[in-house]
Amino acid sequence: MNDTTSRLSGPVRVVGTGLLGASVGLALRARGVDVLLADASPAHLSLAADYGAGRADDGSAEPALIVVAVPPDLVGTVVRAELAAHPDAVVTDVASVKVAPLAELEAAGVDLSRYVGSHPLAGRERGGPSAGRADLFLGRPWVVCARPENDRSSVSLVEALILDLGATPIEMQTAEHDAAVALVSHTPQIVSSLMAKRLAGSTDAALALAGQGVRDVTRIAGSEPELWVQILGANAPAVVDILRAYRDDLDRMLIALGDIDVAGSRRTIAEELAGGNLGVSRLPGKHGQDKRYASIVVMVDDEPGELARLLTELGEIAVNLEDLRLEHSPGAQVGLAEIAVLPEVLQRTIDDLTARGWRIAG
Template sequence: MRTALVIGTGLIGTSAALALAARGVRVHLRDHAPEHVRTAAALGAGTADEPEGPVDLAILAVPPAHIAEAVTGAQRLGLARGYIDVGSVKGGPRRELRAQGCDLSSYLGTHPMSGREKSGPLAATADLFEGRPWVLTPTPETDTEVLNLALELVALCRAVPVMMDADAHDRAVALVSHTPQLLSSLVAARLETADETAVRLCGQGIRDVTRIAASDPGMWVEILSANPGPVADVLAAVATDLEATVRALRALDSADEEKRGGGVLGIEDVLHRGNSGRSRVPGKHGQAPAVYEMVAVLISDRPGELARIFADAGAAGVNIEDVRIEHATGQQAGHVQLMLEPGAAPVLTAALRERGWAIRAQ
């Protein structure tokens, strides 16, 4: 691939453009908002100049509702040898394209499973897709050259290609992406009118659950509007569990011992099923989730503190597998939680204490 055209210079389009430009591909940029193109170009994502002829690959980074129109328009103008979209929904746009008589041999629907709570070109990074799944949904009609161009794009972005059926993809993202967004927003909405004294007690758990609730509502309305059925199916199943959990909690308040026992069993059931489901979430490098030991270290909010911890861990010969930071409310301090392979915690604890770090007992 020598040339590419990115249509839509938001977070995903600009990130793909930055990755391609960094690897020597000449990237041309288009967007209905000229200021987005100027920003992306200033970041080094490519040029606002129109290509002199058809490019190798056109990447359409537009909302799902506009994919069919954008692909059809680009094909009509002969802008590229191959066309892909990077929308988060795949089945509906393909059916629209087929109904419009689009050339499906030169088109391939894709979806990089990566993003951020922020949107727009200023949120883009060249490494956004590194190590992340990038779904490709070819059909028997897909031209081999187009599939190869898409695979080259995925490789240049250092993502991991995953082949899926379009409708199976939509059911999967309803479960692992779209429903979590709504549930995060539902929990965060409880905080909107909560008493200030309650909000001040927020810890890492509520921060984890509500992180993606900061996402752009307009963008998510477009995404959910393109995949409403599968998301509603998952939410209906969650609603069934919620109703059962509410009944179990009410039973725990009962004076009847038998009802309380049933309530305990109901709560245990949902918690155990949660444990089982969580254990299936892929861990490091896509492998089965590892069971890590944790060392919690008190740190002050000063530049260089994390670097010192990592350097001291490296000097002790311990690899940090994951890290989380729990900030202290109203203080310039917090705890950094270091996740380690089993057996490494005593070694690191001793080494850090020797270097003056305060370790929180687990």
């Protein structure tokens, strides 16, 4: 199968044309799939169609697969309606919580043999049809919450969608999924937002000192509050458990910092920070590998084409770029490019870049 051939054979109906729905449509259209769009907002529907995410569903074609991409509090209602309206179609959704919608559908006595809940771990700080991207899901994990009552053919159809979008399907149970995203997505959103809230009352002089650390911690704080109220409300018990443990960690730090000269205070601080080292070391790296990389910080002049030249020359010296982070302070004439490489090529990379005139920071 080439890169532009779809694994799907019939029309795909996408209900909800926000960021995720529009991105699904754009990616499928790039593979030649007939995408039927539906949205409660005519303006969103028209805009998504104008961007090329599909065509308004006029009822002339029956979908083989339906992707429900609506806010979390509407998932149960919309999935139920789609199952009833399209008795031969498989229905999935992309909501970031799975237990609550499933419980709602089960309580309503709905036949769920054709419903396979799923969730792509992908997104952007912006929302709406205009934020959609055909490459949004490339290389991202996409959880499939298959259940015993699902036919294997239904699950396979959802997995075909995921593979078409360039994502990696991962099967998990609904409760396992919600506990996992509480840790890696929902709680970090709260922590990021509360830290960013501290910045609101700060002085311009203090904010002018902001470097990559505070930008990394607060990057996701610009997310839409209304959507997150729904997400957090649907997964509140799992998030509360993590926040309570986090609060205990903060309390230990507060006590230690409150009287730094008391015996054991510095050890407590060191152990809490070391716990963070251990946690971050467990995060999988490129291609899901648990592999640590070495970092080089290269000074890049703030001129057109300089970053592109750095990347080109890394290729010329046969160094594979594992990761890249950029930092640029306001008013500075130079930026910092932190590149991650395999440890075994660290010194060679430094030597070759230095020989080509690049300045290495630190």
